Amino acid sequence: MIQTSLVPAGALPGGFRFSAVTAGLKPSGKPDFAVAVADEAASAAAMFTGNKVKAAPLQVGSKHLEHSGGKIRVVAVNAGNANCATGKAGLRAAEAVCTAAAKTFGTTENEVFPSSTGIIGVPLPYEKLIATLPEVERTLAATPEAFSSFATAILTTDTRPKVAQATIHVDGREVRILGAAKGAGMIHPQLVPHATMLVYLFTDAAVAPAALKALLEGSVELSFNRISIDGDTSTNDTVLLLASSVSGASVDEHHEGFRSALREICTSLAKQIVDDGEGVTHVVELQINGGASDADALRVAKAIAHSPLNKTAWAGSDPNWGRLMAAAGYSGAELDPARINIWLGEQKICENGGRVADFDKSRAHQYLTQRNVTIRLDLGLGSGSCVFWTTDLTTEYVHINADYST
């Protein structure tokens, strides 16, 4: 367990305890099994990857949520193995972990939510996870340090944990929301209501499962579903939100304060994931305006975010804006090249589809030497818009991913 804490003591939502131990799945020997336990069954809402190949724990977690009526006591997350493309044995392995955790923590297996992240296609050594449950039970704690160890054990190629928290007031009571996320590669979450990014959100508000689901979906669409590192949508992406009700404050799906705090936390975690992307040296905020529709603006953002030629240009701080035009052109969005305007930060570089007369290439290059940059395209057609966060593509990304399993 790491000794530093990522959040202040006051940030912990009441009703939850955390732990992380070493089960031996990570070759590094670092903690790889993270567990969160709610004192009483918490309201729960989850979203999973839109990938048609769904890892075993997603199938099991989805079923458990359904059977328990949206109630969860235990979240059991292993890193180092995705338990995906592992067939029926994979489903049995996930179930075995849930059954053992249910016994350890005095609940039913339907109230246990499993998650896995790591390599695909390798059988999950579930016995190693089960063998650690007594140690997990001994070390569970409602402390910042325990939460920090939880947030760290779920990491794989990430270089640092990602947490975000908010405290809001509801009916005179303090309500806390706290989240932990992991993910640095295979990141292009397309979460659907029923994603190798894992996100766990905890609150002590009292929220019914249906309202929790509505609140979660609204926040995820504009945060985790608006990021891409490599365009590869994972088989394991999962976002889980648990509400313990310990604060005594009730929140429904229309509660603006809670909704806005939750969205801010999700956006913060999403941006932290992008910032810690594999080999990343540039974080790019794409602002697309003037689309024929929001959907078209998103098509343009995704085409640019997934274009190797744009991503490598950013790596070289190269203001090769023609590549932006090319990606917009094949995005599938409605387009009139002669209406396109493009800005790098505050510098307009393309007007009506052509280079501005006073194009200052060295200024544009200088701007792109910064780690955080904003690129804005106005398509000049309508009021469709979106904001999307993505990364460059560096030689380091290639090194990391050319040698992941061997």
Place this chain on the structure above:
Amino acid sequence: MIQTSLVPAGALPGGFRFSAVTAGLKPSGKPDFAVAVADEAASAAAMFTGNKVKAAPLQVGSKHLEHSGGKIRVVAVNAGNANCATGKAGLRAAEAVCTAAAKTFGTTENEVFPSSTGIIGVPLPYEKLIATLPEVERTLAATPEAFSSFATAILTTDTRPKVAQATIHVDGREVRILGAAKGAGMIHPQLVPHATMLVYLFTDAAVAPAALKALLEGSVELSFNRISIDGDTSTNDTVLLLASSVSGASVDEHHEGFRSALREICTSLAKQIVDDGEGVTHVVELQINGGASDADALRVAKAIAHSPLNKTAWAGSDPNWGRLMAAAGYSGAELDPARINIWLGEQKICENGGRVADFDKSRAHQYLTQRNVTIRLDLGLGSGSCVFWTTDLTTEYVHINADYST
């Protein structure tokens, strides 16, 4: 002009002369203006990129073909500047080159077909091209050396020229088909009948423009539209087929011998483009079978071909087949993971969606150390299939594209 010839003298279709000169658009100072002239107006068929941002020469060439009724005398190709995202001035620049070439070679500008490849968004220095026309005229020749210089001048980041040829017999007469192609990055042609890949095909068969178009479309769909290096569909992709009729042999769109020879040439050029892709160390043939439809098989092939995680795994000769499953899963194709079988070459590595019991990782790794590999997925659903050629993604690709314009 290079002195070696890429094709034997007997491979040259009658009725065409070729040249290439240095206009000063390539920073390297190498020849960058390639011209082919037909002795008499040739039947012509062309296909252009599906990208909605289309370079000026594509717009001009398309209009000229329409106005001339499918007849072309002069093909004028510059490398070093794409003349794309250059507005109305770009259209005027392309027209100016055509007008000057028409005057030099005694034809009308509608019988001149312009092409450009290189950086996007920079005004075309068309005066430099026009200034070389007298030299072009002096050096035009119906020789293998002249054709070789044509095939070489059109290159940009390519490391070598790409040519393919066939001689067939039609009604007792010899008919020749000869092609030259360029392209190494921004390669994912999606050619539509009305792509920075440029392909020029010449034949001395007598073929009416409509039949030529039908023959070209059939061949392109299964060759150039089945390759991807980086997934970036260019603004400038163009395939042009000219028929001089000098052989005296008539061919219609149903002529099997011609159709099959043309398809073989297109497939050879497409594979040469992939093989010379930027930074490529692995050429991967994806064979997708068992799809619910051919379109679904193609979706799976493209998702894999565009997945940075698969492309980097290949760079590392890493048999991380879970990444194949993940890409298939988000491809949009109908899928049942439990029915998927995967082979690397002759080695079955995934059966019914899970790792084969006797998985031999070192054998799989060994296979992937070869430059040319075949990956086969059987989706187990129907009779949909496709063959697709793609490449790995290496640190060298990143180097090449991070420093292209600066």
